[in-house]
Amino acid sequence: MKFNRCRTLLFYLLTSLSSDFLASEEPVMVAIDAGSYRALYLTKDSEETQVDAFFIDQLPVSNEEFYKFVSEHTKWQKSRIPSVFAEENYLGHWVNVINQWQPDINDTDRPVIAVSWFAAKAYCESQNKRLPTVAEWEHVASASETSIRGSHDPDYNQVILAWYGRPTTQRVGRRDQSVPNIWGVKDMHGLIWEWTEDFNSALVSGESRADSNLDKGLFCGAGAAGSADPSNYAAFMRFGFRSSLKADFSLSNLGFRCASNGE
Amino acid sequence: MRCRINQVLAWTFLLAISVLSPQLLAVSVANRDLPVEKAVVTSPPMVPPAITRKGNAKVVVEMETIEKVGEMTDGVEYVYWSFGGTVPGSFIRVREGDEIEFHLSNHPSSKMPHNIDLHAVTGPGGGAISSFTAPGHTSVFSFKALNPGLYIYHCATAPVGMHIANGMYGLILIEPKDGMTPVDREYYIVQGDFYTRGAYGEAGLQPFDMEKAIDEDADYVVFNGAVGSMIGDKSLTANVGETVRLYVGNGGPNLVSSFHVIGEIFDNVYMEGGTNINHNVQTTLVPAGGSTIVEFKVEVPGTFIIVDHSIFRAFNKGALGMLKVTGPDDKIIFSGKQFDGIYLPEGSAIQSLDSDYKAVMATSETEQIAFGKRVYEANCQACHQAGGEGIPGAFPPLAQSDYLNADPMRGVSAIVNGLTGPITVNGKTFNGVMPAMRLTDAEIANVITFILNNWGNKGGAISAESVSNITD
Numbered sequence: 176m177k178f179n180r181c182r183t184l185l186f187y188l189l190t191s192l193s194s195d196f197l198a199s200e201e202p203v204m205v206a207i208d209a210g211s212y213r214a215l216y217l218t219k220d221s222e223e224t225q226v227d228a229f230f231i232d233q234l235p236v237s238n239e240e241f242y243k244f245v246s247e248h249t250k251w252q253k254s255r256i257p258s259v260f261a262e263e264n265y266l267g268h269w270v271n272v273i274n275q276w277q278p279d280i281n282d283t284d285r286p287v288i289a290v291s292w293f294a295a296k297a298y299c300e301s302q303n304k305r306l307p308t309v310a311e312w313e314h315v316a317s318a319s320e321t322s323i324r325g326s327h328d329p330d331y332n333q334v335i336l337a338w339y340g341r342p343t344t345q346r347v348g349r350r351d352q353s354v355p356n357i358w359g360v361k362d363m364h365g366l367i368w369e370w371t372e373d374f375n376s377a378l379v380s381g382e383s384r385a386d387s388n389l390d391k392g393l394f395c396g397a398g399a400a401g402s403a404d405p406s407n408y409a410a411f412m413r414f415g416f417r418s419s420l421k422a423d424f425s426l427s428n429l430g431f432r433c434a435s436n437g438e
Numbered sequence: 439m440r441c442r443i444n445q446v447l448a449w450t451f452l453l454a455i456s457v458l459s460p461q462l463l464a465v466s467v468a469n470r471d472l473p474v475e476k477a478v479v480t481s482p483p484m485v486p487p488a489i490t491r492k493g494n495a496k497v498v499v500e501m502e503t504i505e506k507v508g509e510m511t512d513g514v515e516y517v518y519w520s521f522g523g524t525v526p527g528s529f530i531r532v533r534e535g536d537e538i539e540f541h542l543s544n545h546p547s548s549k550m551p552h553n554i555d556l557h558a559v560t561g562p563g564g565g566a567i568s569s570f571t572a573p574g575h576t577s578v579f580s581f582k583a584l585n586p587g588l589y590i591y592h593c594a595t596a597p598v599g600m601h602i603a604n605g606m607y608g609l610i611l612i613e614p615k616d617g618m619t620p621v622d623r624e625y626y627i628v629q630g631d632f633y634t635r636g637a638y639g640e641a642g643l644q645p646f647d648m649e650k651a652i653d654e655d656a657d658y659v660v661f662n663g664a665v666g667s668m669i670g671d672k673s674l675t676a677n678v679g680e681t682v683r684l685y686v687g688n689g690g691p692n693l694v695s696s697f698h699v700i701g702e703i704f705d706n707v708y709m710e711g712g713t714n715i716n717h718n719v720q721t722t723l724v725p726a727g728g729s730t731i732v733e734f735k736v737e738v739p740g741t742f743i744i745v746d747h748s749i750f751r752a753f754n755k756g757a758l759g760m761l762k763v764t765g766p767d768d769k770i771i772f773s774g775k776q777f778d779g780i781y782l783p784e785g786s787a788i789q790s791l792d793s794d795y796k797a798v799m800a801t802s803e804t805e806q807i808a809f810g811k812r813v814y815e816a817n818c819q820a821c822h823q824a825g826g827e828g829i830p831g832a833f834p835p836l837a838q839s840d841y842l843n844a845d846p847m848r849g850v851s852a853i854v855n856g857l858t859g860p861i862t863v864n865g866k867t868f869n870g871v872m873p874a875m876r877l878t879d880a881e882i883a884n885v886i887t888f889i890l891n892n893w894g895n896k897g898g899a900i901s902a903e904s905v906s907n908i909t910d
Contacts, residue, residue, distance in 0.1 A: 264546070264574060337645045339549055408597045408648055412550065415596040419551030419572040426573050427546050 202240065203233040204435065205359045210323070212314045224310045231307055231315055232432035234286075234350045234361055235369060236298065238269075238278035241287040244298050251294050252276065258423075261291035265425040285347050286367045286430040292422035295370045299433035306372040307434035309417070313410070316363040318356040325356070335364045335409040347428070370431040374417045472496040472537060479528035482662045483674060485624040485685060486531040489613050494535040501528060502543045503552040503571070503593070503606070510658060511665035511756065512830040512866070513641040516634065518663065519593070519604035521554070525663025526628035526689060527591070527608030534586040534615045539578065540565065546574035552601070553577075555594035557727070558610045560584050566594035586614035588711035588729040590687050599691050603633055603651050605663055607689030609729060614713075621733060622680035628687040629695045629724065629746060629757060630663065631656035638755060639827065654692040659751035661744065661759045666831030668744065668759030670869060676736050678765025683733045687711075690726030697724050697732070698747040699761065701740065706733040721747050736763045738772045741871070753820065758832060800884055803891075803899045810888025813881045821872075826893040832870060834863040837893030846900055847908070849886045853877060854908050879905040 207230065211223035245252045253266045253276040267289045269276045278287075290298075292306075299305050307315075319325020348366050355361045363369075420429075477499040478486040504523050510516045521527025532538055544552050551572045555564035559581045568579035592598075593606035609628060633651040634644035638658060650657065661667055668674055676682050688695045698721040707716045711729030716722075724730050736742070744759035745752035752758045767774070800806040818836075822828050826837035836842060841863040842849050851857070856874035860867055877885070879902040886900045 333645075333648070336648060408600060411597040412600075416551055416572075419570055419595075421572075424572055424575070428549060428573065 202236075202433075204230040205233050206230055207311070207315055207358055207360075210314050212310045212317075226310050226314045227436075229307075229311055229434055229436055231311070231360060231434045232304075233355075233359065235367060235430050235432045236287050236295075237284055237350060238287045239283040241266075241290065241298060242278055242283075244301060248297065248301060251297055256291075256294070260293040260423060261425050262423050263425075264289050264427065265291060265294070267425065267427065282346070284351075285349055286362070288347055288367055288430045289425040289427055290370075290430065291425050292370050292374065292420070295431040296372070298431075302433060304433035304435040306370055306431060308373050309371045311434055312369065312371045313413075315356070315358060315360055316413075318358055318360075318363075320354050320356055323357055332409050336412075338365045339409065339412050347430075367428055367430040368413075368416055368426070370429065371417070374420055375422075474498065476500070477530055477532065477538075479522065479530055480626070481522065481524045481528060482526055483625045483627060483668060485529055485611075485626045488618060488620065489531060489533045491533070494533060494537070496537045496539060497532050498539045498541065499530055500541045500543070501554070502545055503548060504545045505548050505550070505604075507643065509664060510632065510634070510644070510660075511639065514634075514636075514639065515643040516632065517604065517643070517645075519550070519552070519601060519606050521591070521593075521606060521608050525605035525607075525630065526626070526687065527606070529608065529626045529685070530591075530610040531613065532583055532610070533613045534583055536583050536612075537580060538583060539580045540569065541576055541578050542569045542571050543576040544571040544573050548573040550601075551595055552593050552606065553595050554591055556581075556589060556591040556610055558583060558585070558587070558589035558591070558612050563594065564591075570595065583612045586612045586713065588612075588685055588687070588708065588731055590689065590727050590729055592689060592727070599651060600646060600648070602689060602691040603631075603646060605630065605689070607687070609685055609687045611685060618683075621683045623674075623676050623682045624685065625674050625682070626685050627661050627668070627744070627759065628663075628689050629659065629661055629693075629697075630689040631691065631693045632658040632660065634658065651691065656693060656751075656755060658756050659693060659746060659748075660756040665756035665829075669831040670760075670867065673741070673760040673762045674744075676761060676763050678736060678739055678763060678768070681705075681733060681735045682761070683731060685729070685731055686724055687729040688724040688726050692726060693746075693748075693751075694726055695724040695757075696721050696747040697730065698722075698745050699732075699734070700743040700745060702734050702736070702742055704732040704734050707731070736761075738768050739763050739765045740772075753829065758829075799880060803887065806884045806887040806899060807891050808888075809881075810884035810886070813877065813885040814888055817875055817877065818885065826889065828863075830866070832868075834861065834866070834868045836889050837895070838864065839895065840864055842889065843896045846886055846890055846898065847904070849889065850882055850900065850905050850908055853882050853885070854905070879903075879909055882909075 207228060209228045210226050212226055249255060253269060254274075256265060266276060268279070268282065270279050296306055317324055319328055319331045322328070325331040350362055350366070353361055353365060356363060472495055473493075474496045475498070477497045479499070479501070480486050501521055502523070503519070503521055505517060505519045506523065507515050508518045508525070518525050540554070542552070542554055551570060553566045553570040555566040557564060559565045561581060565579055565581060569577045571577040589610050589612065591608055591610050593601040595601050607628060607630065609626065633647045633655070634640070634657045635647045636642070636644050636657075658665065666672070686697055704719040704722065705717060707719045707722050708714070708731035709716050709722070710725070711731060719732075722730050722732065740763055742761040742763060744761060746757035800809050821833040822836050823833075826835060828835035834841065841861060852872055853875045857872040860869040862868075882905045883900045883902040887898075889895060890898050890900070
């Protein structure tokens with residue numbers, strides 16, 4: 176009996192180790208129901224964006240998963256990627272072991288960061304997935320543990336704001352340490368910023384930037400005048416952050432997760 | 439294979455453009471023959487030297503936005519967002535007609551993108567859109583300083599209020615073509631209001647509180663980003679006979695400042711930081727997102743307290759600084775106390791009030807404590823605070839006070855004689871002035887007994903008789 180228990184423990188140890196280092200399993204995807212979402216920078220009268228049902232990764236992509244990807248698709252390796260597709264800091268937190276860039280052993284299960292939009296997009300496509308749209312991402316991110324519209328709950332906002340208010344620490348936290356939201360999706364807040372497919376649409380949608388006022392909308396007073404919910408500071412900050420990006424940027428707190436139309 | 443080479447060529451070409459383009463941009467706006475110089479910027483409370491050149495220049499300003507933990511007051515930390523690592527940000531000084539090439543770099547550790555809106559810029563957003571910068575990036579834009587004056591700059595990234603509330607503001611001085619009148623001392627002060635989850639003085643790392651900010655319910659109103667930023671060793675200094683000029687800004691985000699220096703009259707006030715000069719001003723308004731320049735000659739030595747004369751902000755929220763002036767006294771301008779005598783409104787014949795009046799005397803230690811509490815609230819609490827915690831850097835704590843517990847008669851002496859000069863309380867040095875208090879021996883005994891039996895002090899009682907040993 177004692178022996179058996181020991182063996183069981185050993186078995187668990189081995190399997191957990193192997194899943195840590197090999198990631199043989201497919202990432203879990205979570206089904207999200209259709210819903211609607213109103214972009215922050217639109218007025219209260221504007222129509223909500225319809226979000227169709229879709230699937231999204233339960234967790235952000237890890238260093239280990241991304242390492243597997245660049246091993247198979249070598250043109251996305253740090254030493255090979257053209258600088259138009261990623262700036263110098265691309266995978267800047269990886270270490271060079273015998274001319275091979277790879278994640279630090281302590282980083283394998285942390286979210287991959289310092290990846291460009293191009294690389295994130297290529298990763299998702301390699302798995303027959305895609306990056307989520309802003310509307311999809313915000314639709315999922317606005318859920319709290321108990322409600323699909325947690326953004327009406329002041330505590331929910333305060334927790335997110337507290338994270339936004341802290342400078343990036345030396346090392347991003349581990350994945351899967353937080354309570355899932357009502358959809359079962361984890362780490363939407365509190366670890367990293369995430370790429371979206373149309374991250375820059377707040378700036379470039381609309382026929383004329385001057386007419387639509389969207390470019391000014393996120394600066395200073397004009398932002399509040401036109402916005403549906405000026406007290407939603409967390410959403411303001413996400414839109415502010417996204418609109419500062421270009422597709423080759425590789426920032427030390429920006430990662431991603433994938434989405435798809437089918438499972 | 440061939441396709442691949444073409445691809446590589448295309449990538450290389452794109453790479454070349456992307457690498458060169460910032461320089462190309464910079465070159466395209468570079469002006470003809472202006473001499474190029476790098477701006478000298480300073481951290482508060484210092485101001486860069488006056489501009490001596492007679493012509494214009496192209497001035498390159500390099501500034502970095504950093505998010506970092508700093509100390510709001512003893513034991514209270516706050517994550518400041520800053521220009522150049524200080525609140526307020528670095529002081530920029532250029533000349534009217536100069537062309538400024540502004541390099542804004544956002545530190546890679548930043549969580550947020552940042553930008554800068556300089557009120558000295560004529561153009562949309564004051565540079566905000568052109569300087570919008572992601573973490574780990576640098577933006578460059580240029581502008582011409584058309585209007586002389588003292589201007590606020592601040593971050594204007596959404597949500598703007600939060601970026602300002604976290605300390606992202608500073609001052610840029612555009613000197614008029616003819617220069618500023620030379621003075622002996624120049625200092626840089628910016629007021630700001632802060633909103634924290636915990637109340638004033640609540641220890642630990644305090645997060646920004648959005649609800650309080652919207653309600654304009656400030657926990658801290660401070661000069662130069664922290665309580666005590668210009669107190670004690672960090673006081674501003676001047677010598678008797680010198681002229682002092684203060685460049686004063688108000689970052690807000692919400693509150694308007696009633697800027698005042700206790701014991702001085704401003705000889706000149708550049709109203710709202712503009713060209714009009716007013717004279718002989720006691721208190722001047724500094725709007726949120728605005729500035730003023732004040733000048734005064736210091737005639738007598740002493741410590742001059744700089745406050746927001748919305749006075750509870752000064753004594754309870756931190757808006758208090760010091761200017762220490764050293765040099766010889768001038769008894770004509772200010773005599774000091776010359777006389778302290780008995781005041782008898784009804785003439786010398788009447789020696790006492792109503793003869794039926796008899797002060798109620800405490801008959802037990804419990805009564806002493808209860809009576810002492812009233813004395814404390816009426817006489818001591820304004821400075822030493824309701825919980826005896828004092829004000830860091832200004833008024834020593836009476837709670838858990840090693841200074842008092844070592845010898846309670848020190849407290850009696852301070853009340854009877856006043857207390858001037860440096861003392862160390864609980865490891866902190868205080869160098870202020872406490873005036874003598876006009877209290878009866880019984881009142882003094884009661885208030886000291888009250889203090890000894892509260893806030894973690896050692897207990898015990900002081901009798902009116904032992905007080906009279908000192909007063910007599």
